[in-house]
Amino acid sequence: MTDPVRRSEWYSDAELAAYQLDPAHGSQPKHVFVAGEHVGGIEPIRSDATGAVVGWKARRLSGLAVPRASARYARTQGDAVKDLLADVHARWQEHRARPLQEPDGHGDGELKPPLTTQERAELLRRYAEDLEHSVAEIAADFDVSAVTVYRYASDAGVHRRNRRGRPPRIRLTDEQMADLRASYPTTEPAAEIARRLGIKVEQLARIASREGLRRPS
Numbered sequence: 001m002t003d004p005v006r007r008s009e010w011y012s013d014a015e016l017a018a019y020q021l022d023p024a025h026g027s028q029p030k031h032v033f034v035a036g037e038h039v040g041g042i043e044p045i046r047s048d049a050t051g052a053v054v055g056w057k058a059r060r061l062s063g064l065a066v067p068r069a070s071a072r073y074a075r076t077q078g079d080a081v082k083d084l085l086a087d088v089h090a091r092w093q094e095h096r097a098r099p100l101q102e103p104d105g106h107g108d109g110e111l112k113p114p115l116t117t118q119e120r121a122e123l124l125r126r127y128a129e130d131l132e133h134s135v136a137e138i139a140a141d142f143d144v145s146a147v148t149v150y151r152y153a154s155d156a157g158v159h160r161r162n163r164r165g166r167p168p169r170i171r172l173t174d175e176q177m178a179d180l181r182a183s184y185p186t187t188e189p190a191a192e193i194a195r196r197l198g199i200k201v202e203q204l205a206r207i208a209s210r211e212g213l214r215r216p217s
Contacts, residue, residue: 003061004039005091005116011035019081027053032081039088040066042080045073048187048216056080058087062122063196064179072182091116115142121173123149124158125198135160172197172207180204184213 004011015035021042022031029043038061045055055073058066058080066087074080095116115123119142126138127149139146153159157171172180176197183193184204194204208214 003119004034004037004088005095005118007037007092010089010092016085019085021077021081030077032084034085040084042074042077042084046187058084060084060087060118062118064118064121064175065182067178067182072186091118115144117173117175120152121175124153124156127153128158128160129198131160172199177211180207181211181213184208185216187216190215 011034018034020033022033024030027044029041031041032039040061041059042056043059044053045057046052047054055071055075056077056079057073060066066083068074068083074083123138123142123144126133126141127135130138135149136146139149142149156173180193180197184190190201190204194201197204199207
């Protein structure tokens with residue numbers, strides 16, 4: 001799957017205007033595609049009292065919520081798609097502006113751009129939870145070496161889940177904390193928030209309490 005943040009050129013205005021939703025109709029979560037590439041998704045926010053859709057939230061490919069500067073949710077599907085595309089474009093620009101890193105001696109010797117914050121968070125999640133693939137295989141998916149993966153994990157205090165299922169100790173990234181602060185006070189199920197952040201519901205509740213966050217009454 002092509003990561004839109006790492007593509008060489010940004011989409012044309014015509015490609016952006018012709019974005020597609022899957023499914024195209026209905027008030028359910030939708031995938032957003034531009035020029036045939038999956039760039040993220042949008043999902044409805046429903047009222048606890050009536051179940052009616054009261055807004056829409058954009059999510060990145062990783063599942064993290066796209067932060068908004070003003071209102072908590074977009075009012076329409078179209079506004080949520082605009083939020084998503086603006087976020088992808090900003091991260092694409094950030095990625096291109098970063099200087100190339102020297103190879104660590106274990107790759108192909110070419111200069112490579114560093115991983116974005118989002119890419120690093122996803123790499124650490126897979127390192128901790130994905131036991132079906134070796135660390136080298138996970139590293140290859142992100143075009144880095146296994147040594148780099150181990151270094152990132154050590155810096156973040158992330159431990160690989162053992163075969164007995166003992167959960168790793170994971171510290172939430174700044175981006176994950178922003179997602180938690182935006183999502184926890186909403187009607188989104190706590191189990192879904194916890195799943196997206198890679199933690200247990202009990203851990204979510206403890207972190208939220210520490211942050212002074214409350215679920216809606």
